[in-house]
Amino acid sequence: MLNGHKERSAPIKRAKRVTISDVSDALGLTKGTVSRALNGYPDISDSTRNRVKRVSEKMGYQPLSHAQAIKTGRTRSLGLVLQFGDHDSHRPFLAEFLSGISHGASRENWTVTVATADSDGDTLNTVLRLLNERKADGFILPRTMTDDPRVHLLRDAAAPFVLYGRTQDATDCAWFDILGEEAMRQAVLRLVKQGHKRIAFVNGGSEYYYSVLRLQGMLQGLKEAGIAPDPDLIATDAVRPEDGAAATRKMLRLTNPPTAFVFAVDMAALGLYRVAADLGLVVGRDLSVIAYDGVPEGAFATPPLTTFSVDSRQAGERLAALLIRRVRGEPVQDLRETAKATLVERGSDGPPTLTSNQLARAVSAHSKLSEYPKGGTK
Amino acid sequence: MLNGHKERSAPIKRAKRVTISDVSDALGLTKGTVSRALNGYPDISDSTRNRVKRVSEKMGYQPLSHAQAIKTGRTRSLGLVLQFGDHDSHRPFLAEFLSGISHGASRENWTVTVATADSDGDTLNTVLRLLNERKADGFILPRTMTDDPRVHLLRDAAAPFVLYGRTQDATDCAWFDILGEEAMRQAVLRLVKQGHKRIAFVNGGSEYYYSVLRLQGMLQGLKEAGIAPDPDLIATDAVRPEDGAAATRKMLRLTNPPTAFVFAVDMAALGLYRVAADLGLVVGRDLSVIAYDGVPEGAFATPPLTTFSVDSRQAGERLAALLIRRVRGEPVQDLRETAKATLVERGSDGPPTLTSNQLARAVSAHSKLSEYPKGGTK
DNA sequence: GTTTGCTCCGAAACCGGTTTCGGCAACTGT
DNA sequence: ACAGTTGCCGAAACCGGTTTCGGAGCAAAC
Structure with missing residues (x-):
């Protein structure tokens, strides 16, 4: 498309800023000196540096x-490319997450550039565009996959990034993550303690x-409880x-159905309520169920869903801080939380009753296990 | 804070872009000419303009x-300052809303800069900071108030902005809005048609x-139905x-309680379920209830909530388009949808039964109207 | 007393664009 | 045929910073 016709228009008359020249004039120095003083160059005396700063x-x-x-080439802004479309299970956290990122960014006087995409390919293109336009100095990558194309892209481009979640190949990767495995382990142990023997696990997107x-x-929890895992009690790819x-439904049809369920994802657990x-x-x-995420919908279910809640705001804040440090050149090894x-x-x-x-x-x-009902009249 | 110590760091080695000089060299023109050709200046012949574009x-x-x-002074980016803290009733739409804005922006090769704030004052400061740093050419203002301080600020600063929602003083205001009044009117008429005579209205943040x-x-609907409004059946400031x-609870205690409720806000309507x-x-x-917003929580309530759903994605997209046109200089009168x-x-x-x-x-x-219960055992 | 070596800062180039200004060539009009 | 317009483009300044280079000034070394 290129920029079609005249992007320019009425002049902007905002109050004028103080520029570096204003400062250097006031100090009787050159703007080069002011710049170096402010940016920590070593060839500036402490006295003038302080004077300049003041x-x-x-x-x-x-x-x-x-x-x-x-x-x-750096603009002090973090890039965040959100991908919607498939299942949008991270929507509920988005506000908190964004808020955290924004806070972490503005603390260092950075800003956040967000974009959205519909598909994996779209996401990569958007990242490239932002990178090429220099609209972002680095990226926060939410919902990391086991083998994530975004990681490959950014690794190859030598562009800074930080993952929300871990990934298989940790090379060049900084991250912040919640220990979901620990939560799952505790969920199992909690259910065992309550007396459950047959515990199902419904995992999220594979x-x-x-x-x-x-x-x-989850398996670790079973092991600690001395329960042998049963393949029939493990499902996968349940996010909605x-x-x-x-x-x-499938597991309850077993001759030996589970009395308790652990869900890796809250939204999937809500499906159990329907059944x-x-x-x-x-x-x-x-039927007992424990899930993970802490979506607001869970609090409104009857009974309210027991779950492991993640602090998305903190995640966003930490990710922003980590990414800024990454852009500034710190090695990834120091940037994993x-x-x-x-x-x-x-x-x-x-x-269990x-x-x-x-x-x-x-x-x-x-007799009949109905499909997803419309929701009813009690 | 000023930028503390060396913001600079390892050099970035990204693949090099093609610059305007590359283009002008290839064409045997000067970069000034290329720039003018691309930006629609009149003093460029059509033939060279086309050649340059091609x-x-x-x-x-x-x-x-x-x-x-x-x-x-313009950076082709839209500013969006989100305010959380009080009641966060627009959270559920955020993903859709953002997605719409991002799409509308990237269609014109613009980007979106978002920031968050905790309070009104914080919001104004953030807007000012973004404006002063030239991180945004204009702003999308969601959740407009009757007398909105952001509007005053931006009006005074002569900075472009567009409202999501209308406001009292329309001077200098462009907007996109959903006709909530029409929805409320229809809600009332629908309930009247169903046979309800006593209809309550629970409004949102005043x-x-x-x-x-x-x-x-709502009042218009009552009027059309020939029902006199009853002050006892009108509440306000219900958003959670x-x-x-x-x-x-208060209205049901009346000697002549309503059999139907119209809520201005879905999330508030969910409170009726508890009662x-x-x-x-x-x-x-x-008890009949109709609300407004279309939050996902409503679909999961029992029974699912009848509501007027707003298309947040469309809203975001239109707002982005309108703001871009506003920044380009179109008059606000043409930018109201x-x-x-x-x-x-x-x-x-x-x-009614x-x-x-x-x-x-x-x-x-x-006998006893209990407070907000923990949620029950059926 | 000159040379060497630092410390610290000015001068100027540079980044990738936009915009002003002026001038050449090709048209007009007379 | 000649002055007066245009039309179209090159040259150069400019925007607000960063960064390189070199040199003045001064202290230590020879």
Whole structure:
């Protein structure tokens, strides 16, 4: 398209800023000296450096990032490319996440440039465009996949980036991540403690690395509890309620159904509620479920969903801080942080009231396992 | 703070771009001429203009926005300052909204700079900072208030902006808005048609202009139905479930309680569900409710909430388009658009099964109106 | 007393564009 | 045929910074 016709228009009359020349004039120095003083060059005496800092601060001088960028190539802005389209399970966290990023950025006087994309290819193109236009000095990559094309792209381009989540090949990767595996482990142990023996695990999107980790954590929990894992009790790729409902339905049809479910994703866990209602089973009593994410929808379910909540705001803030340091040249090894999810104990889990056998009978009593119902009249 | 110590760091080695000089060299012209040709100056012959366009396109030339900005002051980026903190009722739409804005922006090769703030003052400061740093050429202002300080600020600064929502003083204001008043009117008429006589209206945040409009629409609906408005059946400032629950509780205690509720905000309407459950009333049968927004939580309520859904993605896209045109100098009069919310008929409304009197008795049968319960055991 | 070596700053080029100004050539009009 | 317009483009200044280079000034070394 190129820029079609006259992008220019009415002149802007904003109050004029103080420029570096204003500062240098006031100090009787050249702008080059002021620049070097402000940017920590060694060939400036301490006395003048301090004088420059003091005066420029007093005058309210703030360098124009795009004026600097013309020479430095850096614009002090973080890039965030959000991909929607498939299943949008990270939407609920977006506000918190953005807020965290924005805070982390503005603390260092950086800004955040966001863009959205529909597909993987679109995402890569958008990243490239932002990079090529120098609209972002580096990128925050949410929802990292086991083998993430964005990582390859940015690694090859030698552009700074930081992952929200870990990935298989850690080369050149800085990250912040929540220890989902630890949460899954604790979920299992909690259910075991409540008396459950048959515990199902419904994992999330298999392309994401978090799935690998959460499964590991779940298996670790079983191991510690001395329970042998049962392949029939492990499902995968459940991120929407429909997916979770399907997985639940399938497992409840087993001759030896699980009395408890661990979901890697809250939204999928909400599907279990539908199935339970369908079968006349009461969640939190006949069926226990613990999930992960802490989406607001879970708090509004009946009973409210017990879940491991992640602090998306903190994640955003840490990611921003890490990325800024990365752009400034720190090695990735120093830029890897993790945090824990926090258990929110609500009403969806508890000691089993039915044995697996009793549950199986209750389920088979319902001749027809209906599909996803419209939601009802009680 | 000023930029503390050396912001600069390892050099960036990205693949080099094609610059305007590359293009002008290839054409045997000066860069000035190329620039003027591309930017629609009149003193360039059509033949060379076309030649320049063709070649620069073929070479993949894309001007660096921040290099242009240094002279033009414009950076081709939209500013969006999100304010969280109080009640975050627009969170659910954020993803859609952002996606729309981003699409609208990138269509014209613009980008989006977002920042967040905690308070009104913080928002104004952030806007000023972005403006002063020239990080945004204009702003999209979501959630406009009746008398909005951001409007004053930007009007005084002669900076371009566009409202998501209308406001009292339309001077210098461009906007996109959904006709909430029309939705409220339709909600009332729908309930009247179903047979309701006593219809309550629970409005949203009174500082926002949408509240003014939605109340007008509601009253208009009553008027058309020949029903006299009852001040006891009008509440305000309900944006969270707690608020909605309180308003519902209060109105149900009336000697002549409403059998139907119109909520200006979905999230507030969800509070009615809690109260209904408390009183043993079935939503959609004993109590009808229609709300507005189309938040995902509403779809997961039992029964699912009938609501007027707004297309946030479209809103974002239109706002971006309008703001770009505004920055380019079009007058605000040409930059005002509206769209309608679409009714999503679900299960929360229907013909009344109880008269107002019967309802009053049913309510008073419950001696104690408990506070917000933890959510129940069926 | 000159040379060497630092420290510290000025001068100027440079980044990638935009915009002003002026002039040449080719048209007009008379 | 000649002055007066245009039309069209080159030259150069400019925007607000960064960065390179070199040299003045001064202290230590020879």
